Amino acid sequence: MTWLSPERLWLLLAVAALAAAYVIAQRRRSRYAVRFTNLKLLDRVAPKRPGWRRHVPAGLFLAMLGLLIVGFARPQAEVQVPRERATVLVAVDVSRSMLASDVAPDRLSAAKAAAVEFVGDLPEQFNVGLVGFAGSASVFVPPVTDRASVNAGIARLSEGAAGRAGTAIGDAIATSLDLLRGEDAPSARVVVLSDGANTSGQDPVEAARLATELGVPVDAISFGTAAGTIEGGQAVPVDGQTLQAVAEATGGNYFEAGSADELRAAYADIGSSVGYETEVQDVSARFIGVGLVLALIAALASMFWFARLP
Template identity: 55%
Template structure:
């Protein structure tokens, strides 16, 4: 937390003086009581005070003054603010390894179901596009706020050979920058969410994709989907298709995105939910004076309430 007017915090130096004055007043009252030597009569003319309760209102009052002073210095902190406009590209691996059934009912079917829910739950103001990639990458749904079009495109996915992760990133970047005139002249905040289970085997390299994403200021979050035990039958031969997590992690971390892993449909759904909640907001450094003002008001009400309840007067 920072302060936009930090010089006003010097007023906090007055608080110890107020506390000291309160303590001195309490000591003076005790001195007057001792001077009254007829203790039996003193109990009738000066009934016993309510002990520690009489200090509660004073403590709340000092805390209120502290918060008001801090608020007067205009504190500022990081605040989550809903994005007004953003473009999300969902890239789905459709290489042959995605037909593995180590995930029920298959890696591809689980990926499609989770991606549909992810798209449906994104804020309505977001544009969403879909890219499918295997040996090459294709924009199968251009970025739009039309969720039905993006979801329908996932039902048309078909499997193919090889995995072009780098090409998928380049296709996503092209879709982000060219889907309308406003995007070309005033690009909105954008993010790529790429799901894959393999390594980059064709097309441009992952490093080239990293360089392009960083130049466009578009983070890539990756999801490594599947288990180490997946197998597929290709042309009568059983092939192991374990997940290559390192490539995807490098892509994500090098573009300021997040790297996730999911071994089943439930974990994948949780990952998409987490990504969606983080993409819907941006963090800004803003004035948070209202927080301290609100807390100070609650303390003021507490001081007044306790004083009225115990002593039938305002502090």
């Protein structure tokens, strides 16, 4: 938290002085009261009152002053605010290894279900596009706001639907960036999901360099486990090194998901960063508002317990 007028915080010393003066006054009052030996007179000078209750209004009043001073110093803080517009490209691996059943019912089916949830949670004004990739990359849905079209595209994702065998992560990123060139949205992001390393097509490092030049972060999700196998018993363990390198190079986030729940959590984290941006805003109203509430509580407590305002 920062302050536009930090010098005003010195006024808190006055609040501290008032608190100290209150404590001293209460102690003097107690010492003065015990000088009277006449009990009837003592009752008149220092009648019995609820011990802790009589200090509540004063404490709330001092807290109110402190909060108002903090608000007067014009504090600023980073605040997450919804983006008005953005374009998100979702690239999903549809290579043969995505048929591994280490994630029920299989990696690809779980990925499609999580993608539908991810797209549905994005603000409706966002453009969303879909790219499928195996040995090459194909555009399934260009960036649109129509979620039904995107969901229909996700449903069409199937093993081999994006061309020859292989895993072309670099092509998937490059194809997504090509779709973003004609977009005028102030913010864009590519989200890539795969279970393996790049085996064909463009070098992912070169694609990451291009994404960095365009200012487009690439979030990457490595999906699957080390125990994955496909029909025939062929082992297809997850390999996320390439994805991690791409995410780090472009300023994106990297996630490892070994289950459908972990995948949904990864998409949720990405959605929170895509859907919101951080702004520095004046938050003095927070402190002033709480201070006024404390003032009201102090007044009510004093009236209820002592039939007077503090």
